[in-house]
Amino acid sequence: MTETDGGLAFLPLGGTGEIGMNLNLYRLGDTWLAVDCGIGFSGNDTPEAEILVPDPTYIMERRKKLAGLVITHAHEDHIGAVAHLWTRLECPIYATPFAATVLRRKLGEARLDHIVPIHVVKCGGRFNVGPFDIEFIPVTHSVPEAQAMAIRTPHGTVVHTGDWKIDPTPLVGPPCDLERLKQIGDEGVLGLVCDSTNVMSPGSSRSEAEVRVGLTELLGTLKGRIAVTCFASNVARVETIAMAAQAVGRKVVLVGRSLRNLDAAARECGYLAGVLPFFSEQEANDLPDDQVVMIITGSQGEPRAALTRIALDIHPNIALGEGDTVIYSSRMIPGNERAIMQVQDNLTRNGVRVVTDKDGYMIHCSGHATSDDVRTMYDLIRPKYAIPTHGEWRHLTAHAALAQEKGIAAILLEDGDILNLSPGNVEVIDTAPTGRLAVDGNRLLAMDGDVLSARRKMLFNGLIIASVAIDDEGYVIGEPKISAPGLLEEDDPESVRVREEFANAIDEIPDELRGDDHAFHDAAKTALRRALGRKLQKRPLVDVHVLRV
The missing domain is CATH 3.40.50.10710 (Metallo-hydrolase/oxidoreductase)
Structure with missing residues (x-):
C-alpha cells in the first residue's frame, strides 16, 4: 500500500523495541499524524552522548503532509524532544493544559515559544487534526492529564494508549476512564497500540x-x-x-x-x-x-x-x-x-x-500498566489487532503473548516498520530509515556521524596531534611538537620516542609531496601513525597541523 492509495498505516520511529524516545506516526492517505516526540538517555554503550532523540528524517521529508503532533502526556520521553526537533517538523501541536504549560517552558528555553503553534485541548476532548478525528480519554499515569487517544478514520478506529495504568486512587488527577474505554470498544476497534513497559509485572498496579x-x-x-x-x-x-x-x-x-x-x-x-x-x-x-x-x-x-x-x-x-x-x-x-x-x-x-x-518499604509504584491492567484494557477495547509498543523486545513479546491469550492477533514491530492497517492484510509492508541523534549543546549530531565517531575513538583510544612548521620548499623548520592528551604524558619516554621518530619520518617524505599542502598533510599523518607503532596497542585519532612559513 502506498501513500496515495487512501489507506491507513502506523509507523513507530522511536520507542518500539526500546525505552524512551517515543515518536509515532499514523498515515491516512498521504496525510501524516505524529504522536509524541520524546528524548532518551544514553546508556553504557553510548558514553559520548547524554541525551538522545529519534531521527525524524523520514517525516521531515514529508512535513508538508504532516497535519500535526499530538502529545499524550508531559513526560520527557514523550515531550522532551519537541524543542529539539520542531524546526524540522514545523507543524501545529495539540496538548492538554498541563502538557502545553510544560512544553511552553521548554520552548521558551529554546527561544521557540512565540513561534510554535500550540492548540490546548481539554482532557477528554474531541478534535480534528487534518482528516484524523481524535478523542482524548483520561488515563492514570505518574503525571497529570495523561490521555489515551481514539483515532477515528474511514478505515476504523485505532486506540493509542500512551503511558497508562489503572489506579483507583491516583491522588492527582482523575482515575482511568474505564467506562469511556468500554464505550469505544463497543463501537468497534481495529487496533490497540498499547504501552508494554510494565507488562512483565504480575497482578494489578499498586496505587x-x-x-x-x-x-x-x-x-x-x-x-x-x-x-x-x-x-x-x-x-x-x-x-x-x-x-x-x-x-x-x-x-x-x-x-x-x-x-x-x-x-x-x-x-x-x-x-x-x-x-x-x-x-x-x-x-x-x-x-x-x-x-x-x-x-x-x-x-x-x-x-x-x-x-x-x-x-x-x-x-x-x-x-x-x-x-x-x-x-x-x-x-x-x-x-x-x-x-x-x-x-x-x-x-x-x-x-x-x-x-x-x-x-521492603512501600515508597514507589510504577506509572505503567501491569499484566492484569493490560488484560483489563483488552477486555474493554476488544480490538481486532494488538500492536505492542513502548518497550524493549522482551516487553513486546510478553505483551504479544498476553494479547494472544485473549484470542487477539498480535503484531510485533520495531522502529521503522510500516504497518498497513487497511485496506488489505494487516502486515508490515515497508521499512522507513530510523536512527538516533545526540543532543550536543544547541545542535543535533548523528550517532554514526563523523563528530561522534571521532569522539568515540578519542574516548577509548586517545588523541595525538602533531604541529610542524615547514618552509616554502616543504622542509621542516625547528622541532615538531607532539600533544597526546589522555594517551601520553609530556615527559614520558614513549612521548619522546614518538616525537623523535615522527621528526625522522617527516625528513623522509618524498620531495614531490613537499610542495602540495594537502599531500604533505596526508604524508605527515601517515608518518605520525608509523611513529606510534604497535607498542601502545592503541589506534588513536591522529591529526597533524602543518604551518607553511
Missing part, C-alpha cells in the same frame, strides 16, 4: 495512595536530613513526598532546576493546591536537619543532576553526610544501573543511608 502511606510511615522513623529522589515530572509523587513531609512536621526543599519548573507548571494548572510553598536549596541550610525533607533530581544517576553532584560533594548548596538518608522513590530504568549504583556507592561512602523499594 499512589499506598505510596503516600508508606512514605509517611518511613519519614516518621528517620532522623537527620532526608532527601527523596524521584522523576522530576512525577507531579503525584512530588505531592506525595510533600504531604508525607508535612504530616511528620518537616519542611520541603526543592533541589534541581527541572523540579522548580515542574512546581511552577503544576501550580499554574491548579495542581499541588494542598502543598505549602517549597523552600529553595539556598534556604535549606537555614533549616534544622531534623525538620527538612529535600526532593532532589537525579534518580537515574544523570551526570549533571543534583543528586550526582551531592554524592560527589561538589554541589554548591547542598551536602549530605553521616546521619542523613536518601530515599529512591523511583524505578531503575534499564541501561542506567551502573550510573545509579555509582551514585549510591558515593553516598554510602559519605555516611549516608540509602533506601530503595528493595528494602
Whole structure:
C-alpha cells in the first residue's frame, strides 16, 4: 500500500523495541499524524552522548503532509524532544493544559515559544487534526492529564494508549476512564497500540495512595536530613513526598532546576493546591536537619543532576553526610544501573543511608500498566489487532503473548516498520530509515556521524596531534611538537620516542609531496601513525597541523 492509495498505516520511529524516545506516526492517505516526540538517555554503550532523540528524517521529508503532533502526556520521553526537533517538523501541536504549560517552558528555553503553534485541548476532548478525528480519554499515569487517544478514520478506529495504568486512587488527577474505554470498544476497534513497559509485572498496579502511606510511615522513623529522589515530572509523587513531609512536621526543599519548573507548571494548572510553598536549596541550610525533607533530581544517576553532584560533594548548596538518608522513590530504568549504583556507592561512602523499594518499604509504584491492567484494557477495547509498543523486545513479546491469550492477533514491530492497517492484510509492508541523534549543546549530531565517531575513538583510544612548521620548499623548520592528551604524558619516554621518530619520518617524505599542502598533510599523518607503532596497542585519532612559513 502506498501513500496515495487512501489507506491507513502506523509507523513507530522511536520507542518500539526500546525505552524512551517515543515518536509515532499514523498515515491516512498521504496525510501524516505524529504522536509524541520524546528524548532518551544514553546508556553504557553510548558514553559520548547524554541525551538522545529519534531521527525524524523520514517525516521531515514529508512535513508538508504532516497535519500535526499530538502529545499524550508531559513526560520527557514523550515531550522532551519537541524543542529539539520542531524546526524540522514545523507543524501545529495539540496538548492538554498541563502538557502545553510544560512544553511552553521548554520552548521558551529554546527561544521557540512565540513561534510554535500550540492548540490546548481539554482532557477528554474531541478534535480534528487534518482528516484524523481524535478523542482524548483520561488515563492514570505518574503525571497529570495523561490521555489515551481514539483515532477515528474511514478505515476504523485505532486506540493509542500512551503511558497508562489503572489506579483507583491516583491522588492527582482523575482515575482511568474505564467506562469511556468500554464505550469505544463497543463501537468497534481495529487496533490497540498499547504501552508494554510494565507488562512483565504480575497482578494489578499498586496505587499512589499506598505510596503516600508508606512514605509517611518511613519519614516518621528517620532522623537527620532526608532527601527523596524521584522523576522530576512525577507531579503525584512530588505531592506525595510533600504531604508525607508535612504530616511528620518537616519542611520541603526543592533541589534541581527541572523540579522548580515542574512546581511552577503544576501550580499554574491548579495542581499541588494542598502543598505549602517549597523552600529553595539556598534556604535549606537555614533549616534544622531534623525538620527538612529535600526532593532532589537525579534518580537515574544523570551526570549533571543534583543528586550526582551531592554524592560527589561538589554541589554548591547542598551536602549530605553521616546521619542523613536518601530515599529512591523511583524505578531503575534499564541501561542506567551502573550510573545509579555509582551514585549510591558515593553516598554510602559519605555516611549516608540509602533506601530503595528493595528494602521492603512501600515508597514507589510504577506509572505503567501491569499484566492484569493490560488484560483489563483488552477486555474493554476488544480490538481486532494488538500492536505492542513502548518497550524493549522482551516487553513486546510478553505483551504479544498476553494479547494472544485473549484470542487477539498480535503484531510485533520495531522502529521503522510500516504497518498497513487497511485496506488489505494487516502486515508490515515497508521499512522507513530510523536512527538516533545526540543532543550536543544547541545542535543535533548523528550517532554514526563523523563528530561522534571521532569522539568515540578519542574516548577509548586517545588523541595525538602533531604541529610542524615547514618552509616554502616543504622542509621542516625547528622541532615538531607532539600533544597526546589522555594517551601520553609530556615527559614520558614513549612521548619522546614518538616525537623523535615522527621528526625522522617527516625528513623522509618524498620531495614531490613537499610542495602540495594537502599531500604533505596526508604524508605527515601517515608518518605520525608509523611513529606510534604497535607498542601502545592503541589506534588513536591522529591529526597533524602543518604551518607553511
